Amino acid sequence: MTFSDLPIYTADDVMGAVPYAAAVDAIEEALRGSVDPADDPARSFVEIDAGQLLLMPSAGGAYAGVKLATVAPDNPARGLPRIQAVYVLFDAATLSPVALLDGSALTTLRTPAVSAAAARHLTPERLDRLVVFGTGPQGGGHVDALGSIRELGEVNIVGRDATKAAALAERLVGKGFDASVGTVDGVREADVIVCATTAETPLFDGALVRENACVLAIGAHTPDHRELDSGLMGRSTVVVEDHDTALREAGDVVLAAADGALDIDDTVPLRDLVNGTSTRTSGRPAVFKGTGMSWQDLAVASVAYERLRSA
Template sequence: MNDVQPTWYTAAQVAERVPADRARRLIGKALVDGFDPATDPARVSTPAGSGHLLLMPSTISAWTGVKVASVAPENPARGLPRIQAVYVLLDTATLTARALLEGSALTSLRTPAVSAVAADALAPPDAAHLVVFGTGPQAVGHVRAFTRIRDLARVTVVGRSPGKVRAVLEEVSALAPETVAGTADDVARADIVVCATSAPDPLFDGSLVRDGACVVAMGSHETGRRELDAGLMGRSLVVVEDVATALREAGDVVLALEDGTLTEDALVPMRDVVTGAVVRRDDAPNVFKGVGMSWQDLAVAVGVVDPAA
């Protein structure tokens, strides 16, 4: 009989044990140490109740884990979150559950951490101006993460609601010398652009993005939605977490392929830029399109339970 009881970690404990910068290092370390995202199982979606469940399993060396996320579109009307999640962490040798973690906190940490790992390899070394599209927690999380990889002098926030833009600016005001509201045209002067929205259509004219700039899009994992136009995708170095995953879930990639501006063989796995096998371009924009993968949650979860990871 197994009397091992898994330890429960609250959202506050997850955030305390793995600050944003440590989350970035954990994600990067997994890739540098040889983990190949192409081996990660595909995200599984299954109908449940009034919504659906997302199952995200992964194994990295001594640890195995699975995130179970519920998506209930009617929940906000009930005063509940639309997305909720729990993470189960097991040791690989015996598949015994060692920890249970609040899963939404993991998502909040790993998404900007993954973006920061990619942007650290793709953004100009002297990048000073960040433009962020979006006014939710991920927009704030990305500003926080990106100020740890570059010495930003200016952060511009673009959103549809002036009130929400002001709220984001108040939250990030201490992170850069200048934080201002902006418009889509500000991408023309940006060194780094982050798209953290639920928009189904391109957020700006991609022709405005300068050669050498870095653009990160992480707003969705649906094939019919995109934040970046086909023109930008076609003239850029396009980096994805994993090629097969991008072809299955990344609308920015899938729709650009359908439009004929991008080819499958032009896609670069994230691991290649992190390890230096492929380098950023100064003569074209550098795009990272992320959809979120199971191994990223696992890398951060291990950091929660193992201070030495």
């Protein structure tokens, strides 16, 4: 197949082919199958003037793939996405390219899907109050993903920009959610707290989080940035995608360990949680700390390609 023959799937194609519930199932099926996140190649970062270039390769099953992503912190002020990406999917046997997919759409799908896969094993069937920190695609995507696996009650959106928070709440109301703008104090009554921000320091006092609550933190993916404080990390069952990845990229984990509040050996790999070999400890909050890994993109890209090709 020549480059000109490659099918190119847009964001609308990808999002239309894979509902959030299907993306969650793809993540769980990968973890129940041959995928071991510990075998995934480390994400490569290249610092340039405008931000970062990221290379995220993975292989498994019938396909291999590479996401080429950029992070440009100044883009939102220009009206452009902070994160942009393209994804190249290859046949695993021949390593021939089979498709190009919108990588940003894959990120929008797979990150909430991974969080929802963790939440499926950490939360009750009904969530009376969901508090979301973050007004970007990941904030809304987490509501959609959690809504695909759980019955949601009240949804509160918390953001630094009140206009953006109100706009996201309005969009969610249009989808049928009971959504409104909330405040930091809402974490006191939250069943689930989503942290999907670019914050460098903790978003709230971790002591406010209830013992039976679950926190899904995915915003920080550098070792010196965090969304959660050491107190919360130290008193919680902490689930990570992979121990080594968490030590490289998860500031919430790295900084809590440096403070002496968390022992990395006590964290629970997501694969063990999904396969039932580990569970959350009763009487303690649960925290899922995700940074995003290459196998997740491949799992969702494979499903998207199969569905789009058959259609």
